[in-house]
Amino acid sequence: MTMSENLATFGATRRTVIRGGRLLTPAGIVDDGAVVIDGGRILFAGPASAWRGNDAGAVLVDARGGWIVPGFIDLHVHGGGGGDTMDATFDALCAVARCHAQYGTTAFLATTVTAPHDRLLEVAAAVREAVGRWTGGAQVLGLHLEGPYVSPKRAGAQNTAHMRPPAPEELEELFAAAGGTWRLVALAPELPGAVDAIRWLAERGVVVSIGHSDATYEEAAAGIAAGARHATHLFNAMRGLHHREPGVVGAALAHAEVTVELIADGEHVHPAALALAVACKGPQRTALVTDCMRARGLPDGVYKLGDLDVLVQGGKARLAASPDTIAGSLLTMGEAVRFLVRTVGVPLPEAVTMASATPARIIGVADRKGSLEPGKDGDVVVLDDDLRVQATVVAGRIVYSR
Numbered sequence: 253m254t255m256s257e258n259l260a261t262f263g264a265t266r267r268t269v270i271r272g273g274r275l276l277t278p279a280g281i282v283d284d285g286a287v288v289i290d291g292g293r294i295l296f297a298g299p300a301s302a303w304r305g306n307d308a309g310a311v312l313v314d315a316r317g318g319w320i321v322p323g324f325i326d327l328h329v330h331g332g333g334g335g336d337t338m339d340a341t342f343d344a345l346c347a348v349a350r351c352h353a354q355y356g357t358t359a360f361l362a363t364t365v366t367a368p369h370d371r372l373l374e375v376a377a378a379v380r381e382a383v384g385r386w387t388g389g390a391q392v393l394g395l396h397l398e399g400p401y402v403s404p405k406r407a408g409a410q411n412t413a414h415m416r417p418p419a420p421e422e423l424e425e426l427f428a429a430a431g432g433t434w435r436l437v438a439l440a441p442e443l444p445g446a447v448d449a450i451r452w453l454a455e456r457g458v459v460v461s462i463g464h465s466d467a468t469y470e471e472a473a474a475g476i477a478a479g480a481r482h483a484t485h486l487f488n489a490m491r492g493l494h495h496r497e498p499g500v501v502g503a504a505l506a507h508a509e510v511t512v513e514l515i516a517d518g519e520h521v522h523p524a525a526l527a528l529a530v531a532c533k534g535p536q537r538t539a540l541v542t543d544c545m546r547a548r549g550l551p552d553g554v555y556k557l558g559d560l561d562v563l564v565q566g567g568k569a570r571l572a573a574s575p576d577t578i579a580g581s582l583l584t585m586g587e588a589v590r591f592l593v594r595t596v597g598v599p600l601p602e603a604v605t606m607a608s609a610t611p612a613r614i615i616g617v618a619d620r621k622g623s624l625e626p627g628k629d630g631d632v633v634v635l636d637d638d639l640r641v642q643a644t645v646v647a648g649r650i651v652y653s654r
C-alpha cells in the first residue's frame with residue numbers, strides 16, 4: 253500500500269476548514285488566511301476572502317487570531333507518552349504519536365538507540381508495519397537508526413556494550429527488515445568500514461548522518477565525501493570545534509551539502525550556539541528535533557532509554573548511573589519552535605521552516621509534506637499568539653485541540 257492510497261483511507265471524510273488566523277505559506281504571511289483540506293489533502297491555502305468553495309457540512313477550526321502553520325516533522329524522536337521506539341510495538345509508536353501530536357508534530361521518524369542486532373531487526377519490522385497506519389496522532393514516516401555504529405568515546409546516553417563497527421551483512425538485514433522505510437542513520441565515520449557503509453547506504457537512499465562521533469575534521473570530511481549529508485544533534489555527542497582541529501562540528505558547519513539537527517531546549521545547546529548554527533547553516537539546512545524520550549507526559553521517576561536507566565526529575569532526563577550525562581530530552585517540537593523565537597530571536601517563519609519544510613526535504617518527502625500548498629497532505633498546526641499549540645490536524649483530522 254502506498255502512502256497516497258492510505259491517505260484516502262484515513263484522511264477525514266469530511267472537509268476541514270481552518271481559518272481566523274495568520275497563515276504561513278511558502279509565499280509569505282497571509283494576514284487573514286484559510287486552509288481547506290479535502291480527502292486528507294490541502295485543497296486551498298490562501299486569503300480567506302479568496303476561498304469560494306462550499307463549507308456546508310465542513311469541520312471548522314477557528315484559529316482565534318493565532319497562527320496557521322505547517323505540521324511539524326520530527327526526524328529524531330525516541331519516545332513520549334510512555335512509549336518508545338525500542339518497545340517495537342505498534343501500541344508504543346501510537347503512544348509516541350499521540351503524545352507529540354499535542355505539541356504540533358504531525359509526522360516523525362521513529363528513532364532507535366544502540367542495541368543488539370536482533371533487537372534492531374524487530375524494531376525495524378515494527379516501524380515498517382506502522383508506516384501508513386493511522387495512529388490517532390502524528391504519522392510514522394519511517395525508521396531512524398541512531399547507533400549502533402557509533403563511537404564509545406561519544407556515547408552520550410547510549411550503551412557502549414552494543415557499539416560496533418558497521419558490518420555489511422547487518423546493514424543488508426536491516427535494510428530488508430525496514431522494507432524501504434529506513435530513512436535516516438546516525439553513525440561515526442571514523443569507525444573501520446564506515447566509509448564503505450556510508451557509500452552503500454547513500455546509494456540506497458538512506459540519509460546518512462554523522463552522530464555520536466569522535467571523528468577529526470578530516471575523518472568527518474571523508475564521510476561527507478562518501479555521501480554523509482546530515483549531522484545528528486549538532487554539538488551534542490560529537491568532537492567540538494577547535495580552530496586548529498575543527499572536528500565534526502566544524503565539518504558539518506563548513507560543508508554546504510550537510511544539514512544539521514538542533515535540540516533547541518536551552519539545555520543541550522547554549523542559545524548563543526543555537527544562534528551561531530542557524531546563522532551559519534540557515535533555516536534551509538537546519539532541522540529542529542526533540543530527541544525526546546518516553547517520559548514526556550509522565551510523572552518524575554526512573555525510565556528506560558534502551559536498556560539504560562534514566563532519572564527524570566524537574567523536566568530533565570539524566571542517566572541514573574551518571575547524572576552529569578543528559579539522556580535524551582523531554583522536549584517537543586512546539587516548545588523548540590517557541591524557544592528559538594522567544595529566546596534565540598529567530599523570526600517565526602524561519603523557525604517553522606526548520607520544523608517543517610527543511611526536515612521534509614532532508615528525508616525526501618517535500619513533495620507531499622512540509623508546507624501549506626494545494627495538493628500536499630493536510631497536516632496543520634494552529635498556534636496561539638503566545639506560540640503555544642492550540643490545535644493539530646493530521647490528514648485533515650483534528651488529533652488535538654484545546
Ligand SMILES: [Zn+2]
Nearest residue numbers: 328363398543
Ligand atoms: Zn537520540
